[in-house]
Structures are given as structure tokens and as C-alpha cells.
Amino acid sequence: MEEPLIPVGLMSHTAHIRSHRKPRRSSASTTALRAGVASGVLSTLAVAAAAGTANASESSTQTQELPALTADLTATIAQSVAATQQAAADYQLQAERDAAAAQAAEQAKADLAVAKKKAEEKRKAEAEAKRQAAAERASRSTERTTLTSTSTSASAPASGSVATVISFLKAQVGDAYVLGATGPNAWDCSSLVQAAFKQVGVDLPRVSQDQSTVGTDIPLSQIQVGDILYWGGKGSAYHTGVYIGNGKYLDAANPSKGVVIQDLSGYPASGAVRVL
Numbered sequence: 001m002e003e004p005l006i007p008v009g010l011m012s013h014t015a016h017i018r019s020h021r022k023p024r025r026s027s028a029s030t031t032a033l034r035a036g037v038a039s040g041v042l043s044t045l046a047v048a049a050a051a052g053t054a055n056a057s058e059s060s061t062q063t064q065e066l067p068a069l070t071a072d073l074t075a076t077i078a079q080s081v082a083a084t085q086q087a088a089a090d091y092q093l094q095a096e097r098d099a100a101a102a103q104a105a106e107q108a109k110a111d112l113a114v115a116k117k118k119a120e121e122k123r124k125a126e127a128e129a130k131r132q133a134a135a136e137r138a139s140r141s142t143e144r145t146t147l148t149s150t151s152t153s154a155s156a157p158a159s160g161s162v163a164t165v166i167s168f169l170k171a172q173v174g175d176a177y178v179l180g181a182t183g184p185n186a187w188d189c190s191s192l193v194q195a196a197f198k199q200v201g202v203d204l205p206r207v208s209q210d211q212s213t214v215g216t217d218i219p220l221s222q223i224q225v226g227d228i229l230y231w232g233g234k235g236s237a238y239h240t241g242v243y244i245g246n247g248k249y250l251d252a253a254n255p256s257k258g259v260v261i262q263d264l265s266g267y268p269a270s271g272a273v274r275v276l
Contacts, residue, residue: 161200161276162226168199169242169250175259177252187252187259193228193240202275212237215275220268226276229269243272 169192178186183195190208197204205211212230223229225245230237241251244261249269252259 161202164200165196165226165242165276166244166250168196169244170261172252172259173250173261175252177255177258189239189241189252192252192259193242196242197275200276204275208232208237208240209235211240212271212273215273218272218274220272223272224274227272227274229264229272231267231270234271237270241269 172183172187172192175183176186177188179188180191181187182191187195190206190211193211194204194206204214208230211228212232212234215228217234218224218227223243225243227243229241229243229249231239239251241249243249243264247264248261249264250259250261253262
């Protein structure tokens with residue numbers, strides 16, 4: 001809007017001086033604009049402040065909750081690791097048990113096979129021992145029958161009679177010693193001597209004491225095959241046997257030895273008698 005012209009003549013004496021009027025007041029719209037700007041700035045600041053507060057609060061919440069979350073996760077991981085380790089240990093233990101059971105089964109199988117083999121070997125050995133014993137008994141029976149038949153001849157020479165006695169005695173080697181037994185497979189010392197001389201018709205007393213008193217006394221330095229040896233005093237002897245030559249004698253010794261051939265030097269006799 002243009003200002004109105006003032007006539008020169010009407011101009012004040014101060015008209016040539018620049019006006020020092022105060023600035024015009026802002027219009028209402030300007031004021032309103034300025035107020036709006038200010039309000040917007042304030043609103044922005046308020047929003048920013050609120051956001052900062054919220055962020056701070058959220059950050060604080062997250063900071064507070066993070067340790068709890070981390071502890072739970074650590075516990076879960078630890079439990080998982082422990083469970084895995086336990087499962088592995090259980091698996092290893094079961095594997096070891098299975099291996100031990102398998103090894104024990106194999107060992108038991110091997111032991112059973114060995115036991116069966118030993119049992120079979122024992123059975124065969126027992127069968128063979130029985131067979132041999134039967135064969136020996138049969139052989140002895142045959143030999144005894146032959147000796148008995150020979151001894152029935154009316155007048156056998158003395159030398160032949162002694163041989164018959166010795167043959168009978170040797171046929172009994174291996175028989176058992178049983179006190180009071182009189183044959184055919186078990187004897188005591190005096191019953192064996194009595195049975196041997198009976199093969200040639202010589203009847204001897206049954207017990208050792210009496211056998212030591214029959215026949216002719218012979219010095220031990222002069223004994224011959226077929227002489228009766230005794231241990232203990234004459235008439236009170238406790239044991240008898242028969243001299244078979246070469247420093248040896250045959251007797252039914254004791255329960256542990258049975259009928260055996262022994263060396264006279266190991267058990268010297270007390271005396272000797274001759275009945276053939």
C-alpha cells in the first residue's frame with residue numbers, strides 16, 4: 001500500500017530527517033505462525049524427550065532381563081552337556097558289559113569243550129584199564145589152572161616142585177593185600193605162602209608164627225630159591241615170604257603195596273626154613 005503524498009508546503013521542518021518510527025507490530029497471522037512454530041518445536045522436544053525416556057526405560061529393562069536370560073541359557077546348555085555325557089557313559093558301560101558277556105560266553109564254551117574232551121579221555125582210559133584188568137585176570141586163571149594140573153602129578157622132582165611154587169607166586173604179583181584173605185585175588189602174607197606150597201602138595205600152617213617152625217632151619221647165608229623167610233623170632237614171627245633168587249623175595253607186603261617182589265637187602269629177614 002502506498003503512503004499518501006503530503007504537499008510540500010505542508011511538510012514539517014523535520015520532514016527531511018529519516019523517520020524513526022517504531023516498527024509496526026506483527027500481524028495476528030504472523031504471531032500465530034510464530035506461536036505454531038514454537039509449539040511445534042516444543043512438541044518435537046517433548047516427543048524426543050519421551051522417546052529418550054522410553055528408550056532409556058527399554059534399555060534399562062533389557063539390561064535387567066539379559067542376565068536372567070543368559071543364566072537360563074547357560075543352565076540349559078549345562079544340562080544338555082551333562083545329559084549327553086551321561087548318555088555317552090551309559091553307552092560305553094553297556095558296550096563294555098556286552099563285550100564282557102560275550103567273552104564269558106566264549107570262555108564257557110571253550111571250557112565246556114575241554115571238559116567234554118577230558119571226560120571222553122577219562123572214559124576211554126577207564127575202559128582200557130578194565131579191559132587190561134580182565135585180560136590179566138583171564139591170563140592168571142589160565143596159568144593157575146595149568147599150575148594146578150601140573151601139581152597133581154604123583155612124584156614131581158624137588159626142582160620141579162620149587163619152580164611150580166615160584167611160578168604160582170609170580171602169577172599173584174599185583175594182587176591186593178587184605179588181612180585174613182586167602183585168595184584168589186587178595187591175600188595176607190601167610191595165606192599166600194600156604195597157597196603156593198599147596199600147589200605141590202605141601203600143607204603148611206595158616207599163620208606166620210607156625211610157618212617159621214616147620215621144615216629145616218637154614219642160615220641166611222645159605223638160603224636157596226623156594227626157602228621160606230620169616231621176620232621176627234622163630235615161633236613168634238610176624239611176617240613170611242619166599243626167596244626167589246638173586247637177593248630178592250616175593251611176599252604179600254602190606255595194604256599199600258599188595259603182592260610184590262622186593263630186594264632182601266632193603267628188609268633183611270630174621271631167619272629161613274626149607275620144606276622142599
